[in-house]
Amino acid sequence: MPSARHPSPRRRPGLLGRFSKDLLALIVPAAAVVAGVGLLGCAPNGAKHLDSGEPLQPPSAFAAVADDAERSQAMFAEAARVLLHPRCVNCHPSDDSPRQLDSSRMHVPRVTRGTKGDGAAGLRCASCHQSENLSFTRVPGAPHWQLAPIEMAWFGKTPREVCEQLKDPARNGGRDADALVEHMRTDPLVAWGWDPGADRAPVPGDQNTFADLIRAWLDTGAVCPPDTTTPGAAS
Amino acid sequence: MIAFHVNGEAVRVDVDPEMPLLWCLRDHLQLTGTKYGCGEAYCGACVIHLDGEAVRACVTPVAKASGRQVTTIEGLSEHGDHPVQRAWREENVPQCGYCQSGQIMSAAALLAEVPAPTDDQIDQSMAGNVCRCGTYDRIRKAIHRASQEQG
Ligand code: FES
Ligand code: FES
Numbered sequence: 511m512p513s514a515r516h517p518s519p520r521r522r523p524g525l526l527g528r529f530s531k532d533l534l535a536l537i538v539p540a541a542a543v544v545a546g547v548g549l550l551g552c553a554p555n556g557a558k559h560l561d562s563g564e565p566l567q568p569p570s571a572f573a574a575v576a577d578d579a580e581r582s583q584a585m586f587a588e589a590a591r592v593l594l595h596p597r598c599v600n601c602h603p604s605d606d607s608p609r610q611l612d613s614s615r616m617h618v619p620r621v622t623r624g625t626k627g628d629g630a631a632g633l634r635c636a637s638c639h640q641s642e643n644l645s646f647t648r649v650p651g652a653p654h655w656q657l658a659p660i661e662m663a664w665f666g667k668t669p670r671e672v673c674e675q676l677k678d679p680a681r682n683g684g685r686d687a688d689a690l691v692e693h694m695r696t697d698p699l700v701a702w703g704w705d706p707g708a709d710r711a712p713v714p715g716d717q718n719t720f721a722d723l724i725r726a727w728l729d730t731g732a733v734c735p736p737d738t739t740t741p742g743a744a745s
Numbered sequence: 746m747i748a749f750h751v752n753g754e755a756v757r758v759d760v761d762p763e764m765p766l767l768w769c770l771r772d773h774l775q776l777t778g779t780k781y782g783c784g785e786a787y788c789g790a791c792v793i794h795l796d797g798e799a800v801r802a803c804v805t806p807v808a809k810a811s812g813r814q815v816t817t818i819e820g821l822s823e824h825g826d827h828p829v830q831r832a833w834r835e836e837n838v839p840q841c842g843y844c845q846s847g848q849i850m851s852a853a854a855l856l857a858e859v860p861a862p863t864d865d866q867i868d869q870s871m872a873g874n875v876c877r878c879g880t881y882d883r884i885r886k887a888i889h890r891a892s893q894e895q896g
Contacts, residue, residue: 618787619873630869631862632799632854637873638786640809646763647804649786 561591562742566715569726582730583739589723590669590741595713597703601656604663612711614665628656643707650710652702659683669741673734687728695721749810751776752820762808767791769807770817778818778846782875789874792847792854793817799854801873818846821853829853832891840878848874852888861892 567588575581592598600609600617608617624630629637640651658664661681664672675681676690685693694700695717703713713720727733735743748757751774758773765784770776770793782790784803791802794816795809821827829852832838839845848871855862855870862870867888876884 619789619875621872622869624869630855630866630872631858632851632870633873634798636798637792637800638804640805644763644804644806646806647765647785649804 561595561711561714564714564742566591566719566723568719569722572726578730579733582727582733583735585723585727585730586673586733587669587735587739587741587743589720589727590672590735590739592703592713592715592720593664593672594667594669594741595703597706597710597713599665602658602662602664604660604665604667606660608657609665623657623660626656627659643702643705645707648708650702650707653698655699668737669739670734670737673732677732677734687732691721691725691728694724747807747811749813749815751815752817753814758807760807762806764807765803766793766805766807766810766815767802770802770815776817776819780843780846782844782847787873787875788844789847789851790844792850792874794850794854797854797857799851816850818850821849827853828891828895829856829887832887832894836883836887836890838880838883838887840876840880844874844876844878844880848876848880848884852884852891856888856892856895860895862888 569585572581572584572588575584596609596612596614600611600614603609606622607620609615610617619633621633621635622630624634629635635655635657638649639655640649641653641655642651643649644651662675662683664675667675679685682690683693701717704715704717706712746757746759747762748755750756751770756774758769760769760773767779767781767784770779771781779793779802780790781803782788786801786804789801792799793802794800794814795805796813797816822830827849829849833845833849838848851871851874855867859866859870864885867885871881871884871888874884
């Protein structure tokens with residue numbers, strides 16, 4: 511544990527000392543092989559989204575695009591930099607387990623969504639995740655920390671696919687346009703993306719700019735970008 | 746001062762509110778039945794109940810226990826005869842035993858909510874409790890046994 515303030519509880523001293531150097535020499539390369547295989551075997555099945563790190567462009571940055579439909583598509587592509595960021599999609603999986611880190615590896619421990627998206631009996635998300643980030647233990651947290659419902663799965667999707675989902679009340683939590691913008695602008699779990707704690711990379715921009723983009727996209731006809739569009743490609 | 750109940754008894758501790766509850770239980774309250782495995786929420790050795798819900802004491806700041814009921818392995822039952830503890834003995838579950846208080850606390854939380862779990866439900870609920878001795882088969886059997894015994 512990385513803290514001088516709370517030294518770890520007494521561990522049996524000299525545990526490693528029991529291993530001879532020879533034994534360690536055997537174990538270390540073996541562990542490296544296992545870890546290597548693990549990395550290959552656990553590659554996320556969705557495309558990894560690595561953001562450019564550029565500031566999130568507000569709707570005004572798209573004023574030069576004269577055609578409403580094109581502007582709508584471009585603004586959605588920009589908003590997709592947030593929507594498809596690992597901080598967001600890691601908890602919008604299309605299976606039953608969240609992902610972790612920028613690599614979107616499987617969550618450790620291998621937790622599952624349970625019946626309500628908040629974990630299995632005895633292994634709830636709240637077993638570890640509190641209503642705020644914990645600085646000492648680095649565990650991320652926010653109010654109502656849980657997985658997005660399966661119909662709101664975004665992991666591995668394209669901006670276009672997520673765009674179509676967001677317009678469909680059956681796949682957006684039953685929200686109309688205003689409720690969607692409100693959710694994006696004020697929901698504390700959405701807000702966590704900009705304040706993820708520890709050394710986690712935040713989603714780009716700020717929550718208001720993101721919500722403004724969603725509003726402007728809706729106001730320009732909520733046109734979805736083509737299949738081939740990648741997050742931020744239009745900015 | 747942070748005040749809460751541990752195994753039914755009122756306690757007050759004068760510690761950093763950010764101190765992990767596990768530290769407080771083991772080093773300040775001398776309740777060493779709850780184990781330190783990884784300290785990072787991976788292994789489940791430190792599972793206790795907070796108001797009846799299983800939580801990982803190694804990543805729970807002691808301040809979160811304020812005003813609440815903490816149950817550790819020492820307080821799961823008065824005489825060590827909770828159905829899960831009895832089933833654990835009957836199935837001879839532990840090997841080295843290090844992970845077992847966490848296993849038992851997770852299993853008890855599962856059965857409190859799902860009295861007759863399927864193998865899949867057991868696997869999902871116990872997925873965060875690692876046993877380096879590999880006692881998983883006996884754990885699963887013992888959970889089924891405890892389920893039957895508690896009726
Ligand atoms: S010590 Fe808490 S989960 Fe490992
Ligand atoms: S019995 Fe040894 S770690 Fe589980």
